[in-house]
Amino acid sequence: NAGVTQTPKFQVLKTGQSMTLQCAQDMNHEYMSWYRQDPGMGLRLIHYSVGAGITDQGEVPNGYNVSRSTTEDFPLRLLSAAPSQTSVYFCASSYSSAGGHEQYFGPGTRLTVT
Amino acid sequence: KQEVTQIPAALSVPEGENLVLNCSFTDSAIYNLQWFRQDPGKGLTSLLLIQSSQREQTSGRLNASLDKSSGRSTLYIAASQPGDSATYLCALHPDDKIIFGKGTRLHILP
Numbered sequence: 001n002a003g004v005t006q007t008p009k010f011q012v013l014k015t016g017q018s019m020t021l022q023c024a025q026d027m028n029h030e031y032m033s034w035y036r037q038d039p040g041m042g043l044r045l046i047h048y049s050v051g052a053g054i055t056d057q058g059e060v061p062n063g064y065n066v067s068r069s070t071t072e073d074f075p076l077r078l079l080s081a082a083p084s085q086t087s088v089y090f091c092a093s094s095y096s097s098a099g100g101h102e103q104y105f106g107p108g109t110r111l112t113v114t
Numbered sequence: 115k116q117e118v119t120q121i122p123a124a125l126s127v128p129e130g131e132n133l134v135l136n137c138s139f140t141d142s143a144i145y146n147l148q149w150f151r152q153d154p155g156k157g158l159t160s161l162l163l164i165q166s167s168q169r170e171q172t173s174g175r176l177n178a179s180l181d182k183s184s185g186r187s188t189l190y191i192a193a194s195q196p197g198d199s200a201t202y203l204c205a206l207h208p209d210d211k212i213i214f215g216k217g218t219r220l221h222i223l224p
Contacts, residue, residue: 031210042216043203050210058211090157103148103205103212105158 002026004106006091012112013081021076021109023091031094031101032074033058034066036087037108043090049074081113116141118206120215127194128223135189135218137204146207147187149178151200152217158203161189194222 007022025032033048035058045058049068063085065077074093078085089109094101117140127133137147146166150158162171162178164187170179177190187204203217 033212035214040216043205043214045211048210056210092158101207102160102163103158104160105150107157 004091004093004104006089006106006109008109009107010110012114013078014114015081015083017081019078019081021078021089021091021111023074023076023106024072025074025091025093025104026072027093027095027104028071029093029104030071030096032068033092034064034074034076035090035092036060036085037090038087046076046089078111083113085111086113087111116206116208116213118204118213118215120202120204120218122218123216124219124221126221126223129194129196131194132190132192133194133220135191135202135220137187137189137215139185139187139206139213141185141208145182147178147180148205148207148212149176149187149189150203150205152203153200161202196222196224198222 004025030051034046035043037043044060046060046064047058047066049055052068052071055066055068068074091106092103094103119138148163149161151161152158164171164180175192180187199222201217201219204215206213
């Protein structure tokens with residue numbers, strides 16, 4: 001049981017490049033989400049999904065796309081990277097919709113945009 | 115807009131002492147609350163989840179309480195150890211969008 005996995009662990013992009021951050025969980029969790037963590041700003045929700053085929057925006061969705069074609073995977077796409085997207089990105093999952101269910105986090109992806 | 119506040123932002127405590135970390139939120143409606151630990155350069159590890167119908171949860175040396183009427187939660191750590199040094203975050207579960215505090219950075223002095 002690997003829990004929540006994220007790849008890559010580190011990534012450096014040039015401004016304007018695109019990439020996909022991968023997130024997978026093997027716990028059959030319905031709810032998955034993406035956060036970014038910045039110094040002084042805490043964790044901020046980017047996008048979340050309450051089940052396969054269902055996604056919604058969080059607090060800071062601009063510049064990011066998501067899709068949920070399977071229960072296990074929830075990739076985060078950066079369409080055209082900007083220096084403001086330099087951050088640590090965390091994926092999380094829980095059994096069901098967030099309220100009342102324990103959240104499990106992945107180890108994070110540290111992204112630098114130059 | 116719901117806000118979650120953790121004060122102080124940083125705390126240093128001698129080893130062996132008991133300590134309390136605070137978390138407050140602006141809307142005292144019925145919510146679940148979760149405490150996490152984050153080590154430098156790592157992800158978040160869940161410590162305790164308090165359901166809205168509960169007043170407290172315990173795990174080993176940790177005890178978390180929830181007072182909805184005052185909009186406060188506390189995390190009590192007994193007999194602190196250097197290995198407890200980390201950042202502790204609380205998170206409110208009002209709906210599908212979880213709201214995090216900015217955390218308290220705890221340093222246990224050997």
